[in-house]
Amino acid sequence: MTETRAYHHGDLRRALLTAALEAIEEVGPTALSLRDLARRAGVSHAAPTHHFGDKAGLLTVLATEGFDRLAQALVAAGDDLLTAGVAYVDFAVAHRAYFEVMFRPELHRVDDPELTAARERAGVALRSGVAARGASDDTDRDSLAAWSIAHGFATLWLAGALPERVGEDPRKAAREVLARLTPNPSPTPPRPR
Amino acid sequence: MTETRAYHHGDLRRALLTAALEAIEEVGPTALSLRDLARRAGVSHAAPTHHFGDKAGLLTVLATEGFDRLAQALVAAGDDLLTAGVAYVDFAVAHRAYFEVMFRPELHRVDDPELTAARERAGVALRSGVAARGASDDTDRDSLAAWSIAHGFATLWLAGALPERVGEDPRKAAREVLARLTPNPSPTPPRPR
């Protein structure tokens, strides 16, 4: 709201968030400097404090936005499990700044109510695909397996840990890898212990 | 080597590494402070510099050790794919300080030769289980899928992102989740595009 009619700077809050996304893309979330954000936005070094309190406050807002955007992407991908998984990986690669903040609890206020709500919304979107697919009798474990393989691939990709031969296209590689996950597991009993 | 015969402090290098592992367990790798390590070891604030150059140098050593320990754990787990996967998760949870450093390229010197070699050794140990299992005709993709699901589960567990109902025992939960991965994928063609 309230366009970018800059006077008292206009919408400094949004400007700082955008600058933060850029900076995170460049140097990662931990090397992020509030004073650098202030410089990028052309304001004094203490301006960010007023809007976010401290660094954790800013990153909490980013994480919240990230979970909401992820939920959107998953919903848009539809109910096909493989497509949703590819969408998950694609989100991580295309919005790595968001993704890297979302899963680092030490970076934000984990008990923030808005963050918790957004995370929950993303969780619902995540599980809906698995539930629709039917899968095995244990939907919890099924969705957890799907989440794990997509999250693992995305994380390894972002960490640059994957070998060269995986290729340059994350969507293509993700599709081939995620296809290895079958909803109906082989009939190995869980063997509780 | 050279026991802990403390005089010129004895083995400060090892003491700093141990202190670093403790500190990382407590506050995470990014909040790690070299000066704090020096205090824990009872030396001056600049002592760590001589042994590791800078913070990235210290974390590079830790990452190297971590990959070697992971390789050991995977070899010890044997050739069974599921057992190896559980061992991977178990390593991440039991040695989270190592694990958290290993997959954060921004924290260490990625081109360090010893680190690269150790990472390669761990990669070999990782793929051997999948190759032995036979799996499909595409061993690369199979091992990548196995790595992804184990790494994803471990990462989500460490991030505290998993819901309560997963339980308290990472090995048990990991076994149930990893069992969802079958070496022979359903006959969906990769469809290159």
Add this chain to the structure above:
DNA sequence: GGTGGCATCTTGTCAATGACAAGATTAGGA
């Protein structure tokens, strides 16, 4: 139209940190 209140932003400051330089101390071999 004027005025007061408040959100917004600035200036100033402090402790902590990483990194570097230069010097002191000690081990261990020549």
Add this chain to the structure above:
DNA sequence: TCCTAATCTTGTCATTGACAAGATGCCACC
């Protein structure tokens, strides 16, 4: 014994996060 190099210390500087106090301009209200 002496000397050289490894090891550790002291001192310093720029950067940063956080906080306090003050300045500025917008807006509602009269």
